[in-house]
Amino acid sequence: MGRIIYIIWALAVLAFVPRLTESAKILAIFPFTGPSQYICVQLYLKSLAARGHEITSISAFPQKTPLKNFRDITLKDEYKDHDEFIITAIEEMSATKLTQLRTLFDYSIMGSLPVLKNEEFQQLLRSDEHFDLIIIEVFCQDSLYALGEHFKAPMIGVSTFGADVIVDQLVDNVSPLAYVPAPSGTNLDVMNFWQRLDNLYTNTMELLYTHLVIIPEQQRQYEKYFPNATLRLTDVRRDFSLLLLNQHYSFSWPRPLVPNAIEVAGMHVENKPKKLPTDMEAFINASARGAIYFSLGSNVKSALLPKQKLQEIMNAFASLPVNVLWKFEKTDLAGKPKNVFINKWFPQSDVLAHPKVKLFVTHGGMHSLIEAVHHAKPIVGTPVFYDQYLNVEKAVYKGFGVGINFRNFTSTELRDAILEVLNNPKYTERAREISASFHDRPMNPLDTAIYWTEYVLRHKGAPQLRVASRHLNFLQRHSVDTMAVLFGIPLLLAIFLFYVVFQVLAALFSSNDNAHKKRKRD
Incomplete structure (x- = not known):
């Protein structure tokens, strides 16, 4: 009897507990052509809508039936050649690393440009509509990251394949190459010398290609479609409040993650299976x-x-x-x-x-x-x-x-x-x-994703989660300047002392030689 009374009391209390997060307007952009990426977030977005948030979703996969608090901006004709592209990609993926990266570049363009060219999206940009949060897939579409600044809203990135050295840069995470393999490779976390060398090569190629080819193209799109932007693209890329990563150490491996990089693998899976046809x-x-x-x-x-x-x-x-x-x-x-x-x-x-x-x-x-x-x-x-x-x-x-x-x-x-x-x-x-x-987790992955999403909303971008390295340039972030001083001054001092000693010895030998010549003349 006492337990029943306690349950009734608890439910009554919960009924009057105010929501920790007010209803928010959320813009979600998942433009890639295969449904796989959208499957990753569909249940997540629907759950946010069910909690009272107003979702505007930009994708090629609109809801089949209207959903409360859910508005679709549908990307249609831009993807008509998708199947042909995939067939070509399958063949090219067996070629060199450079060919694979070129294929990746072509695929990334298929993601950002259809959004930027979409007339309904452009109308949204020109409108005075306000959003409290931007949720966006992070996969080589850096020009779209300008939406955070454009709408003056914090951004949450979703990586449908997990983290890599490129995704890491968005929140200044690190992937130690000695034991964190590149997703596009075949090495595991325990590597011998040659595998670590291969992992270094793969990551270096991806970094160089991203910064020398993909980002310059995204920079051109950024300048064209966001001409009034005040931030540099390099700053926009590191303006994320949170990353939701489709990975988990149970079937992968443990690796370093900053506080605003959260593993949510499995958030797309409904806990209760439906009956089959x-x-x-x-x-x-x-x-x-x-x-x-x-x-x-x-x-x-x-x-x-x-x-x-x-x-x-x-x-x-x-x-x-x-x-x-x-x-x-x-x-x-x-x-x-x-x-x-x-x-x-x-x-x-x-x-x-x-x-x-x-x-x-x-x-x-x-x-x-x-x-x-x-x-x-x-x-x-x-x-x-x-x-x-x-x-x-x-x-x-x-x-x-x-x-x-x-x-x-x-x-x-x-x-x-x-x-x-x-x-x-x-x-x-x-x-x-x-x-x-x-x-075996404190919360299931979907609840985890929703909790941290609303955490960002509650704390207005949650700057307390973000590491300070976002304020540092490359030399500062990697301590090149301080190491130069730490090791450079002793080195310069050693060179100077060597020079002084050399000069003293040279003068001494010169003096002795002159004295010897003088004695010979005498």
């Missing part, structure tokens, strides 16, 4: 040994794969003793095995939550890896480009998956990899261990 549920349950799920993500489409590769995949699946759900973007697939169910779209997280789904065959995208960890499912990884290689390496290293080469695998290699993970319980056991670590 009847046909999918029936197909999964019809397989006595369970089922597996295969998807290449939202950017790479299985339907566009070469015929030979499609045949290798089908041959592998046909030889398996389990049913296979395959994300395939066409309604028919000639020669499809009887144990394969194709569909243009699957509720991926809900599929992986099903207890009879035993394995995820994945391209290794960050969101797919997070969902596999969330639901404790082992993987067979077939990475295609960028951070997917390292994501699959993580799974292999952590012991909850195996990897195969996407470019040249055979049906036998794919079948053997799947059977290895299905038949060896160590992969599932390890997936469960990592999943337990992933879930």
Whole structure:
């Protein structure tokens, strides 16, 4: 009875507790063409809207049904060549590092320019509308970071692939190259000499290309579309109040983070899975040994794969003793095995939550890896480009998956990899261990993201979170000036003393030599 009274009293008190954050107007910009990046933040933005904040979202993926407190500015025709670009990118990603960086540059332009050219966005810029907060994806679109200054609002950046040396610069974080690998590489956090050398090379190339090619192009866009800006682009880039990072040490590795860089991997996953469509549920349950799920993500489409590769995949699946759900973007697939169910779209997280789904065959995208960890499912990884290689390496290293080469695998290699993970319980056991670590947090990732977002609103940009290095130039930030004094003065003093001693000795030897010559003349 006492407990019931206490609960009623507590609920009554909570009902009268004022909100710690008033309703805010938030502008969210996630312009990249693949739905993957927007999937990362969709639940986050909807949750902010549900808490009373007014969201204006700029993306290529508007809400299918109107949502309270949610306004879409839709980017449409600018992305009509996206599929062709991805096909080209897949081929170029197997080339040199410089070619990969050029592809990245082309992709980054596809992000910022469609926003800047959008007429509805331009009307928003010219209006007197006020925003309390800017939330923006941070991926090579520095010109858009001017929106913080333009609307006189703090900025929160969201990195859908986690942190790297470029993202670090936005909040003056550090990535020690000896044990923090570049996301675009294949090294892990424990590296030998040659791997550390490779990591240094990869990070140096990315830094140079970013500052010599990408940022100058973003500078031109910045000057063109924000002609009245008073800050330099270099200052705008370091004007973030907070970074939300789609990473977590449980399936990655521990690394340094400043107070306003927050790990929120998993914030896109709903805690309670939805019931699957009847046909999918029936197909999964019809397989006595369970089922597996295969998807290449939202950017790479299985339907566009070469015929030979499609045949290798089908041959592998046909030889398996389990049913296979395959994300395939066409309604028919000639020669499809009887144990394969194709569909243009699957509720991926809900599929992986099903207890009879035993394995995820994945391209290794960050969101797919997070969902596999969330639901404790082992993987067979077939990475295609960028951070997917390292994501699959993580799974292999952590012991909850195996990897195969996407470019040249055979049906036998794919079948053997799947059977290895299905038949060896160590992969599932390890997936469960990592999943337990992933879930063991003070707050779930979505609540964490919302808490820190409203923290920035409550504290008007939360300057107390930001390290002082943002006020320092390159030489000061890296202590080049102080080290020059610390080591330079003793060095100059040593040189001066050496010079004095040399002069004294030279004079002494000269005097002795003159005396010797004089004695000889005498």
